[in-house]
Amino acid sequence: MSTRPLLERFTERDWETSTEGTVRFALVGLGWWTVDVVIPAIEESDRCETTVLVSSSAEKADRLAEHHGAERGITYEAFHDGDAADDYDAVYVGTPNAYHLEYVETAADLGKAVLCEKPLEATVERAERLVEAAEATDIPLMTAYRMHTEPAVRRAKELIEDGFIGEPTHVYGNNTQPVLEMIPDPDQWRLDPDVTGYGTSVMDLGIYPLNTARFLLERDPVDVRARMNSEHEAFADVPDQNATATVTLEGGLPLVITTSQHAQTDTQLKIIGTEGSIELHPAFHGEATLHLSKGSLRATIEDVDIAAVEEMREEFDYFADRVCSGESILPDGRHGLADLRTIAAIHESAERGERIEL
Template sequence: MDLEAAVENYAERDWRTGVEGTVRFALVGIGWWTTDVAIPAIESTELCRTTTLVSSSAEKGRRVAAEHDVDHAITYDEFHDGAAADAYDAIYVATPNAYHLEYAETAAELGKAVLCEKPMEATVERAERLVETCEEHDVPLMVAYRMQTDPSVRRARRLIEDGVLGEPVQVYGNNSQPLLEMIPDPDQWRLDPELSGYGTSVMDLGIYPINTARYLLDRDPVAVQAWLTSSHEAFSDVPDERSSMLLRFEGDVHAVSTSSQRAQRDSQLKVTGTEGQIDLRPAFGGQCTLTVTRGDVTVELSDESMDAEREMELEFDYFADRVLGGDPIGPDGRHGLTDMRVIEAIHEADRTGGVVEP
């Protein structure tokens, strides 16, 4: 096998169908991720445009709209009342987890497509309601797993499908960041279980290696064990300042995953097979280096132009391509529900000290 040729034989937008048009977005929740990443990403897309901003603050909405030449700025209440509904075709939900459902419900009732940030909601039950609402109103729903449109990750999946690793055997994933240095507020929503859901490190960070492993392997976890701890006073209301878990995937692939909200920023995802290994690092923070080893041959490929904004640009364009063409969406609501059930099982496994089947 020519490993170098196998690694390089990839088209970045392999999902592109050639459909033309524009999907106009209402962005719901204009925190730093929306203003610093999502809005600039949409400005770089081929198929998307931001036409509406939805915020709790009318003043902030108008200010950000003026800064980015966005046509409409409305409040959450105005959104629910249908204001500016003719100005957008889809919504992007980037509020705290526990608010995703209410905005998706309104969008579905208005016949708007929904791109919802991960995790889909705060609990499995609310996530189920979100999916059922979108299905009932026959509107497209995608969960915003931006790794699934990241070129390095898609290339890795193709290599695994082509048998470069032989049979997958094991996975190692980690994701950590210094949350309190990034956002120096102990009262922030990620540390409030009423808003974040089951916890903080698994919901916010651990979901990345779990979902990306699911995507790469095209398999789901069937059993989990977990150990969650919190020691810093800012994490007193959530069980998982740091987490570690064992997961057994379909086909007897074993995985170890760790995450922490109070540690040096780092991320990695490594898949080892009977004949080779794929290592993505940093796996979830842009500028990923893909290292592929088969026997005594190693090929390394880096994309220094990749960052969170470009990842989001590809994600938005993928979603728009599917909405415009009416084609099935890859990470849809049912796909996101599996992650919610796995996360719930992880927290249950920690509480019981046993093995839990999602």
């Protein structure tokens, strides 16, 4: 099998439905991800523009707005009051998990499209309210899964649909990182259950192999079994410093997920079938590399220009494409809600030591 045709169209935007229109964004929550990744991604995008920055601090919002060429910086309170509503078309919600709902509700009241970070909220119940708020006002709502527009993932999906691996038999995904080295603060929000939600590793990292496998295979979970533990003192308030879950997907397909916020950085997703295998390694944090195996074929396909910021650029342009064209969005709010229900079941399984049906 030749991989040349795949390489020649590796970065093709096969999702694009239009090239007309620009979406102006208000960015809510100006942490490092928004400032260092989202704003540069929007600057590189074809269809998006940052016009309003929203923070708890008026000084920070104004300073960053001036630095990045946005029209205005406003506070959270001013956002809820509808200030600057004429200056943006859509809202990106990049706050910690437990604060998503209130900003989506305000955006819905203002009739603004929403791109909300994953997981949608800290609990299933709050995520349900979030989705219902968007549906009640009929605004576009997208869960911010950047892997859906990652070129390596889209080409992998294409190969699976074309029968490259035959019938899938096993799926394995890992996502680990040393969060205390990345952010050396034991009081950070990812270790606070009131803010992060059910836990830290599955909510923040395990969601990647879970959702990417769902997207690639178009199969949803039917039951889960899980184990988790926390030994380091910084993880005393969350149950999943380390976690392992076996998720049964539709058709009896096992997906094994391992994840940790206290381990070496490693990301991979491997799908094995009756005739071949496809692996993304690294998978979830920039420069995704596609490895193919079938019989005597061993091939590695990577595009070194695809980095984390560019993944986000594709995500934002996809969202703008759907907002401008009115075409349906995947992943929408219901899609994101399904993952949060699975994550809740993973935590319940680990706590009870039982298989949990979905």
